[in-house]
Each structure stands twice: as structure tokens, then as C-alpha cells.
Amino acid sequence: MRKRALFGIATRSILRNKLRTLLTMLGIVIGVAAVIVMVALGQGAQAMIEKQIKGLGTNMLMIMAGSTSQGGVSQGAATFNRLTIPDAEKLARESTLLSAVSPVIFSRGQLIGGIGNWRTMIMGVAPSYQAIRDWPMQSGNFFTDADLRSVRRVVVLGSTVAKALFPDEDPVGQQLQLRNVPFTIIGVLAPKGQTAGGNDQDDTVIIPYTTAQAHLAGHSRIGQIIASTFSPSDLPAAQQEIRQIMRDAHKIAPGDDDDFTIRNQDDIAAAASGSTRVMSLLLAAIASISLVVGGIGIMNIMLVSVTERTREIGIRMAIGARGGDVLAQFLVESVVISVAGGLIGIVLGYLAGFALARATGWAVAMPPDAAVIAVLFSAAVGVFFGFYPARKAAALDPIQALRHE
């Protein structure tokens, strides 16, 4: 009953100064909203990355040029482009744990065909690429080893490209100019969606790497070699095996650093979440600054309130309130303000999260425990910043307080 009375006193005094209380809450509102958006974005990005890692293909490994083992810096242009087709062929030949290996030659170029033209990414790969990426067809077929050996000008379209150039018909069997070289479309890949960085994975065309070398020479390099193992448990051993074969291929003396980097799905996930972590840190900084500023705002308004209500405090003490009762009254009041601000902040944060998800297409997850933590946190802010004014009220001399005008 006493506790309910305390809340009654607090809410009544707060409602008496609605605008003032609302302005006081603002810092907490913004701080908590930022926390909610931060958590929502972070968790959304995490979920998206996990989904994408699965989308990369099962048991996938990626080999890239350049060393990141020491200091994380590649050793300049001379050693940068050191992945070669023979490297990929040697890996395919000598490894015992890899089920498939494919080089990937990246390039960009203009397509002409269908209803117009389109600039996109061109990837030159081996037929095994499809299995490694676990990327089904929407129509037609992927190219074969025969196409690769014969350096055929055949192309497989990503679904975005297919939609852009052939909106109303199946492009399979049609012709296409790729950097002014005519190609025959033999298949369209199923949509795979965006990467964590927001890149559209379907905005691409895929051709045999031999064809890429023959017709796009000078504009292409082997960006990476991708491979897959027979089973996930082979991944660590396969990484060791690849390292040995690659060091052998590149004739690296014992004790020297690798001039390539092998990444598994965990590494890729970590790299992807690194960028969202920067965003989260930024939001965390905004959140903590707002919460501190909000707390100081509450402290300020509570000090004003204690001064305004000095006589009330004197009356309460004269009729039997202990210092502790007065302390509790003002502490409850500041906690009610901060928690109310926190609740408004949660609502705003969730709305902002949904708005952001709509506007940017980022994945946003709304974890309910973030709301609980936000409420507890704003209550803590209320206690921390309300304590000094409340103690000041409790320490008043009742005679002086009663004389206060």
C-alpha cells in the first residue's frame, strides 16, 4: 500500500508538469531508441550474414592473393596477383580432401542484348563453381567441361541481369554481346539475394574461365580460387593441405610468409560482421552519450523540483515522514520519469528500426530482451541521477523547509 502511494505521488507530480517532464525525458528517449535500433540492426545483420554464409555453398573455402597473416597488410602490387590457373589446376589434381575447385576471374563490362544494355560483373569460372556455391538454375543449364575445353562463348545470367535485359521472355538460347563479343545464353541462375554489404549477388554473368582469358584478356585477373570439401569436418585439414600445395606451387621457402590467404566461412562471417560492428559502435556511442545527457537532465529537473517543493517536504516531515520516506519519494519520481522515457524510447526505437528496414532493405531483428534491458538501464539511470537530488531533499531541515516561500 505504501509503495502504491509512492507511485501515486510520483506520477501525480509528473503529470502536473507534463511538458517539462516530456522535455526532461528526451535524452533518455533518444538514448534508449538508439540502443534499440543498434541491437535491432546488429541482430538483423547477424541473421542475414548467417543466412548468407549458408548461401555461399556448403563447406566452402576461399583462397585469395596476398598475405594477411602478419599485420594484415598485403605486400604490394608485385605479389598481389599471384593466383594462377595452374594453381587451381594443381589444387584440383593434388588435393585429397577437396571435392571441387574453381578459379574465379573477376571483371566488369557492358552487355548488349534483349531490350537494351546493362553494366555488370563478369565472372570466369569452372563448371564446378555451381556446385561449390550450391547455386541452382532457374532455367537452362550451367556450362560443362566440354564448353570450358573448347573455349565456347556461352554465358549464364544472374537473375537480375536476366530480368533487366529479358523482362518478358526466357533468355535461354538468345544471343548477347559481352564487351562486343557475341555469346549464347545457355542458362539463368536462381536468385540468391544480397550480401551483408548490400551487393546484389544476382547482378552478374558467368562464363567459362578459358573464354574469359581468351576474350577478355588484359581486363581480367584471378581474384580468388574457391573450393569445397567433401564434409564440413574436413575443413581444417583441407586448409592445411591447400596451404602446403600453394606454398609448393609458389615455391615459398620454409619460414617465409604465405603470399595467399585461405578463408573459411567463419572468417568470411567475421569480416562481414566487422562492418556492422562499426555501425553498432557508433550507435552505442550515441546511446551512451544520450543516456548520460538524459540523466543529467533528470538530475537538473529533480533539483528544481526539490527547491520548488521545499515547503511540501517540510510539511511531510512535520507530520512524520522520515528522511528515508522523502528520499524514496523523489527517487521513485526520477525513476518513473526515466522509465517512462525508456518505454517511449523503446517504441520509437522499434518504429525507427522498421522504418530503416523498409528504407534500406537491411534486415532488422526485434529481440524482446533488448526492451527489458533498455527498461532496466533507464531505471538505473533514474536511480543514479535521481539520488543526489533525493538525498538533498531528505537532508532538509524541517523547520527551514516549512519557512520556505
Added chain:
Amino acid sequence: MNVATTTPPVIRLEGVTRVYSAGSNAVRALDGIDLAVARGELIAIMGASGSGKSTLMNILGCLDTPTAGRYELDGVPVNGLSRDELADLRSQKIGFVFQGFNLLARTTALENVELPLLYDRTGRFAGRASPAPEALRRVGLAARMHHVPSELSGGQQQRVAIARAIVTGPSLILADEPTGNLDSHTSIEIMALFQELNAQGITIVLVTHEPDIAQHAHRVVEMRDGRVLRDEPVAAPRDARRELASLGAAA
């Protein structure tokens, strides 16, 4: 008075002194007060401005403690009690009535009267009907329970304050110039209420500047420079209710 000899006094002061040390010069606001107030008494304290009446009331009300001397309230020695213990004594044994009413603004009469119950630690009022409506009825304000102070006249506000003072059933009511802000007719009405409550057994100490008001008490204590100058029973206390009746007849 007979009562004083049969029951222990509500108030017993022995050599009570209160020194305010404002910088280098100290003010002896109270200078060796000896005073006993028996249960059921209605006494008036008079004296010139600055003679120490309010200082004495603050000590009697456990809002302040003496610099020297002994104070026993209802048999409990007050000297050396902590702030919380003093608060509990006020809560259990004392009701205050102030010159400026000191009601909480924007708070109904009923809620103002219920306020002391919030700070009760004895649990006397738990699980029972609130005594606040009955207290308001005793001061004649049952019909104004849900009015806020700004909707009440000065006399009505003082009645609410008196209801707040009696709601916990205290041993002692302390009133520092309770009629100071009221016109003479309303003052007599308030004195009639005090006399009525006193007749029901409540001990009352009030401070006043007006000799007419003081004549309603059983006994008048006059102070000067922090000392008791005179302490005499009133030969024939006035009856406020009869005065009101004759005033009404005259009008």
C-alpha cells in the same frame, strides 16, 4: 488542576535552552524554560515578537532539539534521539496546525488529511477503514472532502489542517498562531473547534498574539526573552460556542 496530579504530564520541560549560533554572536532564543502540560489541558502561549514562542513550539514538536535541558514527551525522553526517531515521535504523538495552514496545493481535503497515515509505522491503521473521513466530519467539513485548498476559505483550510492534525489520534496538538491569518469571527469558530476537541480529551498548546484568543485556554504562559514571565490559570475561560451564538443573535 486536578488532572495534572493524577496522570503524568504530556509535556515536561526542565531548564530547556536553545542557542542559535549565527556566526560570532549567539542568540539565546530559549533560556532555561521549565514547563509541564498535563493531559487534557488547553494552554495558550503569549509574548512579544522574538520572545521565543516558535522556538519553543519547534522543540515541543520534536522538529528541533534543545541545546541544554531535558524534554520528556508523554514520558519519553526526547534528548539524544535520532532524526528518524524524532520523525516517528511526530508521527505517533503530535499533530501540527500552522498559521499558514500548510496544506498541499492541488490535493483534495481528504488526501491532505490522509497524508499522516502514509507515514505511520505502527501499522495501527492497516486493514481498517481510513479514519480521514471521520476526522473531516469532526471538524465539520464532511461536505468538502473532495475540494482542493484553492476552493476553500481560510477558515475551512484551517479546519482541514486540524483534521490532518487529529487523524492519527495524537497525544498533543501544537498550533503556532492558528488564527493569525483569519478574521475575528472565523478565529472564534476555530477556537470553538479547539475547545470541542479539547473537551474530547486532546491536549492542545497554542501560540497567539491576541489576548482575546488566549482567554479561551485553561492557562496562559507568557514569555519574554526566552524565559517564562508568567504562568497563570485563566480564572473564567471564554466559551467560544456561546460567543458565536450571541454574535449570531446580535446579527
